[in-house]
Amino acid sequence: MLPPFWDYRREYDELRDEVLAAVDRVFKSGQLILGPEGVAFERAMAGYVGVSGGVGVNSGTDAIYIALAAAGVTAGDEVITVPNTAVPTVSAIQILGARPVLVDIRDEDFLMDVAQIEAAITPRTKAIIPVHLYGQCVDLDPLMAIATRHGLKVIEDCAQSQGALYKNRRCGSIGTASTFSFYPTKLLGGYGDGGMVLSDDEAVVRLARSLRFYGMEETYYAERHGYNSRLDEVHAAILALKLPRVDGWIGRRRHIASQYRRGFEGSGLRLPTENAYGRHVYHLFVVETPGDRDATLQRIDARGLKCGVQYRWPIHLMRGYEDLGYRAGQFPVAEKKAQRIFSLPIYPHLKDEEVDEVVAVVRAAI
Template sequence: MPINVWDYLREYDELRDEILATVDRVFRSGRLVLGQEGVKFEREMAAYLGVAAGVGVNSGTDAIYIALAALGVKAGDEVITVPNTAVPTVSAIRTLGARPVFVDVRDDDFLMDVEQVEAAITPRTTAIIPVHLYGQCVDLDPLMAIARRHGLKVMEDCAQSQGALYKDHQSGSVGDASSFSFYPTKVLGAYGDGGMVMSDDEAVIKLARSLRFYGMETVYYSERHGYNSRLDEVQAAILSLKLPRIDGWIDRRRAIAARYNQALAGTGIVLPRENAHSRHTYYVYVVEHPTDRDGVLERLAGAGINCNVSYRWPIHIMRGSADLGYREGQFPVAERKAQRIFSLPMYPLLKDEEVDTVIDVLKGVI
């Protein structure tokens, strides 16, 4: 049988009875949208992060643009982020009519190079999105200091960092707001789409609740332009069921990463680095091959090891971003990494013998 980079079926087999009972309970409740399951999960997520409140929305992408809108970002503003993120980060900025402004990433951890941020600030800059990529947090203390000096908002993109720690803080609890994705592949994944806006700021939460529901605060009366973006009751209930398990799942991810680290040291594969200020969750286990990434992937696939690349193209060189005016060569670290990186199989129910098979096959093909 092939070994895939991710799989949910074993998790479903393990939780099937509880999930089906949960879904049945929701269906029998008579309320499928904006009911008590969503309220319960919002409170549980807020408690897990240690922030005031959360607002469940339809997707991680929606969580980004609703969070930005609730922070006051508007058309014509500039938002600083990185080019090696997933398309949704930038898509959300542009949905608001704002302009993404990129800074490069660091060579050792793929994360925002905070030292480049200040030079990218202009009079139109209103916010910064640090992307906590692959399961590890951007160095937030110096970033927050820059933001405070310039009166900017910080919105943490936590789509890949549920459960990660920055020093003693949960990912998503440091900035002015944060966004989470519950896409099925995530550390905390739904059985469909979903997302959440998190914040300690009561005004941000209140506005996000209005924006997700057509700008309404009372039924059928819109106070402002808004959207239709609601986390449904079935997904909220499933996520509540899974939330207490994620720390154990993160421990298992870290154990798999340690197994990879030990066995692959000295092979010529560049291994991921965990920063001293972080607890890495290894949402994905990203390695580099400096000369023949695509050849390695082809040979792995031929042996039944199906890996992934997150991501092959930095945003600024995609045709869909051509109108932003960037050119190839402007962000050399992100561009170089995109040619070298790939992700090994990583999910909590991956068996040790499967990890060992991946290691042995990888050693053979390189």
């Protein structure tokens, strides 16, 4: 049987008793929002990433704008990021009335081309959002050097890279702050939405904590304008029980990735590269076809296999982002990749035999 592109139910079958016990514990506790489960999970996540503080929020998107705001980004500021990311990286900048400024990516690994950042800096630039896309880290040492030189904040978008390493440091422990998503498909996924802001900077953590709760520090008194974005107790309890398993699941993802590598040797498909400076955690296994991507996907689909495309349109080529004022051709690497890429199924509960079947179907179709 060919596997689905993604399905959380295999994992749920394994964890069901523990998940239901956690839900029951919270429901019986009398506290559903901002209680001990959230505090314990924030501590556990901060410990996992290797920073001092975490603030649970409603989604990865909320984590980005709350982190930006907590780092001092306000309306009219510019924030540098990339065109080949999930829409929320960019929409989070705009929620604050700040302006997204894009730089292209590197051909070899789909990640921000750090060498292009300085040319994009203006007197209004306040922050950079490196997106650790697909499961591996942007080259952060040179990026941090540029940020320091120009007095910029760095918000790492770690939605796709929980557990990845950059020179033996955890993804999310290097910038001013980092943001995580617990959307169900993520490396640490919940059964609904969730996210977190993490930082070593106590002032950023304190501000993020206030911003997620209507700008309050004490009940019913707003110190500032804020939002409602809280990670509920049920989700915190579930995510906390899954967190210790993440590294084992990453090991399984890396095993599947190496199985794909062996399977596609000599196939003509361009496979993901792994940067020597870090550890790739394979949130996605994205390949590039030398031929017509959509025709290839149709042939794969006709054989009964569903693949993904992350992402088919770079941000600047979407109608919703015409107002950024970019044109086709301005980010040639991101644009070329968007036409050639597709993603193969990869998740810890995928079986070795299923990976072999995926390889056979894709090889026959290319």
